[in-house]
Amino acid sequence: MKAITTSGWGLSAELVLNTISAPTRLGANDVLVQVHGASVNPKDWKLNYHAAVAFTPLLVNKLPPFFGDDLAGVIIDKGSKVRDFEIGDAVYGMDMRPRTASLAELTRIDQKRIAKKPPSLTFQQAASMPLxxxxxxxxxxxxxxxxxxxxxxxxxxxxxxxxxxxxxxxxxxxxxxxxxxxxxxxxxxxxxxxxxxxxxxxxxxxxxxxxxxxxxxxxxxxxxxxxxxxxxxxxxxxxxxxxxxxxxxxxxxxxxxxxxVVVESWTRDLDTLSELVESGKLRPIIDSVFPLAQSQQAYDRSRTGRCRGKVVIEVMA
Structure with missing residues (x-):
């Protein structure tokens, strides 16, 4: 599958598009999501570019080379204890591991970190919301x-x-x-x-x-x-x-x-947001959209500090 990885750490790091193996092993509470959209958050690039990370080998070695927290997509497989979601459900959410690894065509995520996508939103809009x-x-x-x-x-x-x-x-x-x-x-x-x-x-x-x-x-x-x-x-x-x-x-x-505030992703909070969206009280604001291959440009845009709303990455059309 296609996925974004990092070629290094610190200010000289670059995000590159690679072909890697797809996730094969699901935990009992995991779902496998075919990712349609992801988005950029300052937390993402600060983990990679911050000087404290660049000069702390122990921390660097523990961080996965994959990128992306927010996701929106479709469930294509699920673990044995997943009860509230079905294969084919459109969902959105994020994980609070160092990274969800949502800049990939497929990724695993725990069922308690996701909710069903608001019906009125596109995958790109939904992907901008979780974090x-x-x-x-x-x-x-x-x-x-x-x-x-x-x-x-x-x-x-x-x-x-x-x-x-x-x-x-x-x-x-x-x-x-x-x-x-x-x-x-x-x-x-x-x-x-x-x-x-x-x-x-x-x-x-x-x-x-x-x-x-x-x-x-x-x-x-x-x-x-x-x-x-x-x-x-x-x-x-x-x-x-x-x-x-x-x-x-x-x-x-x-x-x-x-x-x-140290954000956590919970189904109940995502459901609250979905209710606000469907009632017309909340709408995501998209600053710009980049294809997966241009993830580096998307992160560069975020780093300017001049974004009006969220920077979104289209993983799959």
Whole structure:
């Protein structure tokens, strides 16, 4: 089968299209998926390009050479304990192993990591959702988001941000999005009530306070966003400055709560997203689509940090 592998590690690494053996052994809870679509997430290329990986041989040797987390496709085989899915089902999801290996024509995935694809979505649209949309959903939950509260979403026009804005609105929150001026109208179309243009100056001490500050860019920290967090409010990040995140316990002393969302893929959360899609409250935003053979270009596009929505890779037409 055709699959994308890496030719090396660090900044000089290249993704290449190879012919490799197809998976032959399924676990009892696994399904074998014929992959139609996958998508790019910063986590994917950071695992390969980050200096810490490039200079840590022990970690490098443990990472598989395959790429891709998100997938959408059709089940063509299943393990003996798979009960909720049948051969021929269209599904979407991801695994939280180092990589799902979804940039391949066939891949294995545990049944608890997938759900049936929303009928109204194409495989490409569905493939853009699992990691980013579940990150948004789980981050909002961790930040105690609920109807009537206010949320500031830093990075409102990016992969996670576009989902976070829509999900927050569906939950009944007042949403303020942080993005560049060129994306302001786009963020409003997604449902943002207010927009802050970060190119017009440092807003972090002047924008007021919010019940939840959700940094989906991973660039901020509780320290840099202190003035934005309301009393008894939350700061949630998708990563951020590790050193700054270590001060989390001290922020709790002063009535402010902080945390990092570490996404997991669960059938129940994917089903929740599917319900939002089918009710018209959530739609995936596709920045660009690349064929499997151009996966390197797709990752390069993601690394620019200028994507509006998700970068998708078409594995099989």
């Amino acid at each position: 980013a949309a579940q990150t948004a959903l789980q981050g909002l939950r961790k930040g105690k988001a609920e109807a009537g509260k206010s949320v500031l979403i830093i990075g409102a026009s990016g992969g996670v941000g576009t989902f976070a804005v829509q999900i927050a609105k569906a939950m009944g929150l007042h949403v303020t999005g942080v993005c560049s001026g060129r994306n302001a109208d786009f963020a409003r179309e997604l449902g943002a009530d207010e927009i802050i243009d970060y190119t017009q100056g440092d807003y972090r001490n002047t924008a007021g306070s919010f019940d939840l500050v959700f940094d989906v860019t991973s660039y901020e920290s509780p320290r840099t966003c202190d003035a934005l967090i309301a009393e008894d409010g939350w700061f949630i990040s998708t990563g951020g400055d590790t050193r700054s995140m270590l001060i989390t316990p001290f922020y709790r002393v002063f009535g402010k709560h902080c945390g990092t």
